[in-house]
Amino acid sequence: MKVSFVFFTDPPRPFSSSVAQLAAVVRAAGHEASALEVGREERIVDVARRLEAEAADVVAISSMTRDWPGAAGLLRELESDAFVVVGGYHATMAPRDVALSPRVDAICIGEGERPLAALLDRLATGTLDASLPGLWLRADAGFADAPPAADPEPVIDALPRWDYEIFGDVRELLGRGINTFGPHVDGYLPVRASRGCPFTCAYCSAPRWGKVLGLSDARMKNVRDVSALCEELADLRDRYAPEGFEFWDEHFPIPLAWLEAFARAYPRRVGLPFKVEMHPNAATRPRLELLAEAGCVLFHCGVEAGDEALRRDVLDRRSSDARLEQLFADCRELGLPTSASLMTMLPTETRAQAHSTVSLLRKLRPGSIIWSTYQPLPGTVLGEAAVEAWPGPARATVDDYDDLVSRVPADMTELERGETFHELATLQNELVTAAGQAPPRPLDRPTGKRAPSEGLLALLGLSAARVRSARLDPSGLILELAADSFEPREIVLAPLEEGARHYRRAQHLGLSYRGKDAPRALLDCLDAMALRLASATFTELCAAL
Incomplete structure (x- = not known):
C-alpha cells in the first residue's frame, strides 16, 4: 500500500521526527511512503490538489493542536478515496475534536508505530475491524462512545531507524538547515536518544502523554542503549556528513550512569559536536561537565518566564532565579554555549512580569533565545482550565485563524502587548547580531580530556x-x-x-x-x-x- 504522510511546519523546515519514524516503520513492513510538508502560508486547496496527485491508499496526518484547523480544512477539500488516519498530540489529547471531521476514518491514540503497521496490514488484506490497539475506528454510525487505550509504549531501541530520505536528498536538506536550537542555520542532523519527560509543567502536553501511555508511575523514560545509539550516529555521520547532531528529546537523558557511559563512548565512536535540551533543575554541574566532556556545543533550556512566582504558581515550573543564574554561570565557566526558550502572554501575566522576563534573560546572557506566544493545549492543567473547545473551525489557509480565546488571558492592554513583543524582538535581534560576529563553534575552546574519536x-x-x-x-x-x-x-x-x-x-x-x-x-x-x-x-x- 502507498502511504502519504502530511505534516505542518512553522517556520518552514522540511523535516518531521514523527514522519521520519513512521515512514521507517511503513517501509520496513513492505509498503510505500511519501511525505508532504505544509507551510504556514500555503492555501489549503492547493495542498489538497498536491495530495490528490500522490494517489495514496492511506493519508496519514500528524498534527499539533495549532495545526488541526488547517488539517481539517485540508480534509474538507480533499477529493480522494484514500483511508485517512490522524495521529499526534492533538489526536491523542482531544480525539473527540478530531472525530468531528467526517473525513477521518481512524484516530491514533498515543505512539503510532505498531498501530499504523497493523492498520496497513488489515487494509491490505481486507480484514479491518475494531480490535486494533491504539486505533479509534469510524463505524457506520460514527466513532464509538469512548476512545480506546493507547498501544503500549514500544521499546525505542527495537524500532527501525528514522527514514531521513523520505524528505529528499539529506545532504541538500542539511545545507538548507533543519536545526531548531541556536542562532545559526546549520547542518546539524536531528536525532533522538529518548522519549518522554519526567517533569510536570502545567502548560506542557508531555505529562498527559505519559499518562495516556501508562507511564504515570514511572520516573524512568524510554532511553536508548548508549552503544546502539553511538553505532547509529556513527553510521549517520558517515552517510550524510552532518556538521553535528541536534538531539530532539523532550528532555535529554539525565541518569548519571547513562551520561557517564555516553561521555565515554560518544567522543570516541562519533566525535561530532552536538546540542541538547534539559530542564534547568536537572542540569547539575556534574551533568553539565559530562556534556561538555562529550562534545556538547549548545545547551538549551526553558526559562519560560522571568517572574519567579509566575513560573512557580502558574506554570508549575519550579526553577528559582538563583538556580537559573547558577546554571548559566556554570555553562559559561565550562565554555558551553547556551540557548533559552520563553513564552509571553501567559495566563494572568502583567506587563511588569513580561518585562522581568527580558531583565532576567539579560542577566542570564544566553547566546540565543526562542520565544513564542502562549497557546493553551488540551490535556494540560492550564489548557483544560482556560478553553471551552479545541481548537476552532476548519479554515481555508493554514495561517488564517484566530488565536484560541482563553478565559484566563494575560493582564495586558493591546499597547502593552505591543511593547512586550517589541522588547523581546529587540533582545532576539541583539543576540543574533552578536552571534553573527563570532564563529558558531569556537575551535580554541579548552576541553576536558577525552577518548579520541x-x-x-x-x-x-x-x-x-x-x-x-x-x-x-x-x-x-x-x-x-x-x-x-x-x-x-x-x-x-x-x-x-x-x-x-x-x-x-x-x-x-x-x-x-x-x-x-x-x-x-x-x-x-x-x-x-x-x-x-x-x-x-x-x-x-x-x-x-
Missing part, C-alpha cells in the same frame, strides 16, 4: 590503543600517546607559526612533544604523523575531536 584516529593514522586521550588547551591539540617501547607521553599539534619551536612541520601544522629526552620510538611516531597530516589543518583536527 574514530574520525580523529583516522586522520592521525593511529589506533585507539596508541592514543589514550585527546584534549584542547591554549597551546593546541594535546594527545597522550603510548606504546610498548615508551611510557605515555603528551604531544602537541598546533597551527604552524613562524618562529615557534616545532619538532616536525607539516604544511599547516607544527608537531612537538612535552618533556625532555624523547625516546626514538616517539620521534618516529611524530615523523610518521607529520607525513600523514601533510595537508591537514588545525580546524579539521578540532572538528574531528
